[in-house]
Amino acid sequence: MHCFPDICYKSKVCDLTDEIDILSSFAGQAFGQCKNKKMKEDLLKILNLTYILMGKLRDNCDFLKEDKLILKEIKIRYDKKGGKIKNHVFILPQGGLLAGNLHICRALSKKISRMFSKAKSEITFEACEIEETISMLSDIFYNMALCVNYENNVEEIPVILIPERK
Template sequence: MHCLPDICYKSKICDLTNEIDILSSFAGQASGQCENQEMKEDLLKVLNLTYKLMGKLRDNCDFLTEDKMIMEDIEKKYDKKGREIRKHIFVLPQGSFLSSTLHICRAFSKKISRMYYKAKSEITFDTCEIEEAINMMSDIFYNMALCANHREGKDEIPVVLNPNKK
């Protein structure tokens, strides 16, 4: 397999799909670290969907309404779990190795979301399904990171904003 085909794509889309590939690699690493079977299965679903997003952006794969619905179901599940265990709004991206990897996924998801909006003008198909899925990813990974730390008994460390402000 060669990287050469990447240079044929418009640069913003190519750069975006490369970042999605990096995100997918970290999500795969996280699934390999995950001992909770339910979360592992959900990570593998998200991993597969990120590759479908990349394929859709390169016009060689369909990302369907059903795919977005799978992503929505996963987001709702982990949002609910996150709300149940969340003690702080902003936390440092630390804790277990799994949680830290999921925070890397969260950070890449945010970067991908910004890159997507810059590349959007080059996209020639209706982007509604993938746009919403891209925007869901950072929330999914954030709440999964909280759940991973919670399961492993790791405390979240809140971000201290304005420490001298009273």
């Protein structure tokens, strides 16, 4: 308990940081599986930023604008690549192990974004930098997964919308 004094807190912020820790673990796993040097560097930056993010939430202070800028640069890079690859609006989360982990990171990022909205009432500082940073993560992981599948010649499978029965 000495290492994690907040583990006993009944707090939405504590639950939020726990989810960010899970996200970081999957991002770390993706980092270990990644062979693309630039993507691996980006994943390491994201991994570091998620740990900084947890600390900022626990210490009750906002994310640094400089840290958010690093993530924004990464997002722009993968938005461009993903935009060139994307053929469908909705795809099934599939591919190899790396793409799968990136899709898990995407899904967790969306969950964390929703959890942050619920935890806002407990946050005693203006957390606009953190909120913007969290909302960028899902797009980054989604486009990274697209890039990985593209590099591995894995064709994306679109979601087939079933028409409503009348």
